[in-house]
Amino acid sequence: MFKGQFIHSIDNKGRVSIPAKLRKYIAPEANNSFVMTQGIDACIDIYPRDQWLTIEEKLLKLNTFIQKESRFLRLMLQNAHEDEMDAQSRIVIPQNLLDYAQIENEVLILGALKKIEIWSPRVYNAYISSSQETFEQIASEVMSL
């Protein structure tokens, strides 16, 4: 499962290399293919193909004849993009996702168990320091279930 954070550069073609430490955890079933979508909060979610398929199964259960469910599906898929790693273990992130995450020339790559998140370092720092609650408070709330 993915974990840890890494700072990498992103070149002018939108390419980001997947850290070797994270690559180890990619299942062979993913076929070096990834699906990226806009994430919760200003980041990009990157799912190895096999993990994405479990998300897709949930989405397939939505009833697209209901306006609200249709809207969610559009929001979720409008910036979705599939790509394979090149021989140098890089993927290309399209411009609309970079805009969404306010990314310029550096990215913060965050391992998040089943998926990888891509942040603008600046935005991520702001996000972390934005909450009033301490780590201990949130921990006790979320983990006591």
Next chain:
Amino acid sequence: MFKGQFIHSIDNKGRVSIPAKLRKYIAPEANNSFVMTQGIDACIDIYPRDQWLTIEEKLLKLNTFIQKESRFLRLMLQNAHEDEMDAQSRIVIPQNLLDYAQIENEVLILGALKKIEIWSPRVYNAYISSSQETFEQIASEVMSL
């Protein structure tokens, strides 16, 4: 399954090319044939033939001796149109559907799992920004089920 958005042009013959990224997901059983109908909200739904058949099965279960169901069937089928891709992977969209979706010379093509949606870029942006709810709110509502 279809995903992602693409801006393509529509020429004065009503032709739109299906993005190569979406073409990959069309089942061979579809025989390069598509059925287009008016969609939920101001867009055009494009189903590969094999996917359309599952919709058709549902429609066949409607009781046309009930006025409301009969009306729905008429609304659904009045602008339905079947067409095959040409050698350049384009389909022709009839004028009445273009009018319905308020399309002029550019289209936004949206992959939506089983189907492809065609929007006027202007109309789509208005649609997306029309809701008060954020992506995060809708996501937590719809996906927590």
Next chain:
DNA sequence: CCACTTTTCCCCACTACACCCCAAAATAAT
């Protein structure tokens, strides 16, 4: 039933960008 007009379909051709390959720099390991 025939002639004419209009639309549809198919083919060819151009342009641009995305992809793939090669290569260098930087970091880590031996």
Next chain:
DNA sequence: ATTATTTTGGGGTGTAGTGGGGAAAAGTGG
């Protein structure tokens, strides 16, 4: 210090997207 691996950068080529012309077919009216 040397080797191996990881990260970063750039250049050529194939294919995707677009536009237009001409043949075939369909529709319209005399």
